[in-house]
Amino acid sequence: MIIQETIKGIREEVKSARRKKRTVGFVPTMGFLHEGHLSLIQAAKAKHDLVVVSIFVNPLQFGPNEDFDRYPRDFERDEQLAKEAGADVLFYPSVTEMYPKEMPMTIHVTRGTDVLCGASRPGHFDGVATVVMKLFQIVQPDEAFFGQKDAQQVAIIANMIEAFNVPIQLNTCPTIREEDGLAKSSRNVYLTAEERQEAPIIYQTLQYGAKRIQAGEKKREIILAEMKERLLSASGRIDYVEVLSYPSLKQPEQLSGRIILAIAYFYQHARLIDNYILEA
Amino acid sequence: MIIQETIKGIREEVKSARRKKRTVGFVPTMGFLHEGHLSLIQAAKAKHDLVVVSIFVNPLQFGPNEDFDRYPRDFERDEQLAKEAGADVLFYPSVTEMYPKEMPMTIHVTRGTDVLCGASRPGHFDGVATVVMKLFQIVQPDEAFFGQKDAQQVAIIANMIEAFNVPIQLNTCPTIREEDGLAKSSRNVYLTAEERQEAPIIYQTLQYGAKRIQAGEKKREIILAEMKERLLSASGRIDYVEVLSYPSLKQPEQLSGRIILAIAYFYQHARLIDNYILEA
Missing domain, CATH: 3.30.1300.10 (Pantoate-beta-alanine ligase, C-terminal domain)
Structure with a gap:
């Protein structure tokens, strides 16, 4: 498994795969991988030649009083788990690589955010849509894999793909649970x-x-x-x-x-x- | 010159060109073409194998009291002019093709809009950025051509490409003028x-x-x-x-x-x- 920390680097990996007519599956994550993520990587690997997993804790989707700083991170463990699950390339950019300057524009979600997590996390889905659009443009996969656990996120990504005609298939995978039923998170x-x-x-x-x-x-x-x-x-x-x-x-x-x-x-x-x- | 009125149709044109290793230049317009547009088409033709010109009067970038309904339109004349200037494909979608339902999200421009046209046309550049992002995702060109006459628009498209890592080159062409100096419009x-x-x-x-x-x-x-x-x-x-x-x-x-x-x-x-x- 190759690790790329730059946008230029990940693009070269994908471009090289494209030249060999390989299809590309993409699993965007915020890291601290659990079996839910691994099931997405496995699903991507089952359908595509090259599987790109991104690990990026996106500051834009955390509110001022939320847990951005203390969101759990363990890159070495993630690296091992992603590799075992079948990832070919790990995209692991810094915040500066993704946001070298303040964003002069964002995606603003106007529908489907007044309920569920959108109601208690204002701006959260703007941040999600914005970073996912960036990741989609950077990686340019054939198909992207998301977990049904984040149902509202999946609905908004589906809307985004449709609204902006993004040429990427969306694959929603079932929630993975502990034996007692608790959703993995x-x-x-x-x-x-x-x-x-x-x-x-x-x-x-x-x-x-x-x-x-x-x-x-x-x-x-x-x-x-x-x-x-x-x-x-x-x-x-x-x-x-x-x-x-x-x-x-x-x-x-x-x-x-x-x-x-x-x-x-x-x-x-x-x-x-x-x-x-x-x-x- | 081929005319495509659907997203599916234009994508197939571009895909077919890609299979033949052709590069794609793109000139988005609102039609009623003048020499300024034609210079963009010519510049695109000089650099690319396939030149796609879009004609779409975008309702999203007109304010409620602006001239969307009476914006000048003359498709047959445009068709002739685009063809003569070197366009290979004309993308001419209806409003329903571009916006089959109300947009559940848009691009919201937060910087560079408090001056110039942004100050007197609130929401205008949100509409511009949103439709250009859609057109970029639909056409997926190598390079897009814009006129320097719309300087603030060019600055915002440049910002958008950078902010969302859109994999498209931006080419800004000089303003074309009448003999007495009036900018063509x-x-x-x-x-x-x-x-x-x-x-x-x-x-x-x-x-x-x-x-x-x-x-x-x-x-x-x-x-x-x-x-x-x-x-x-x-x-x-x-x-x-x-x-x-x-x-x-x-x-x-x-x-x-x-x-x-x-x-x-x-x-x-x-x-x-x-x-x-x-x-x-």
């Missing part, structure tokens, strides 16, 4: 032992809501109330519990069609998110 | 006979300011006052007269280095712009 390391033991309640609550819908309960308010009720026994704090149409992210009174159940939950040092998509 | 057709006769005063005022700087006058305020004074005899209305550092578009008290002199001037049915760049 780089932020899980921040949980205390007690919180870690309790945290599967997030996914259990999503499963419960999904079962209630499948059993015939179609009133959004009732599902929301029952899910919140179940979360009351946990020791953290609800950021949101949501039931929305998907991917439009609207709030229908009566649930029908494709539905996303989503939770964001604050523990002491970590905000965890998870979601469940089903046909109502 | 699609909007010149709106001038009355008297206005048309008078309009060269815009370029003469720019030339005058440039000469005064070259003769040693380095105070910005004095140059501005003298230029405004000269425009007083004309029958229209000043939108702005500006002297700025270029390309940073700052307002230095003392002029030095690269400087842009710029004017926007309202006649009854047309707002004309022009500029002059020099070393102070």
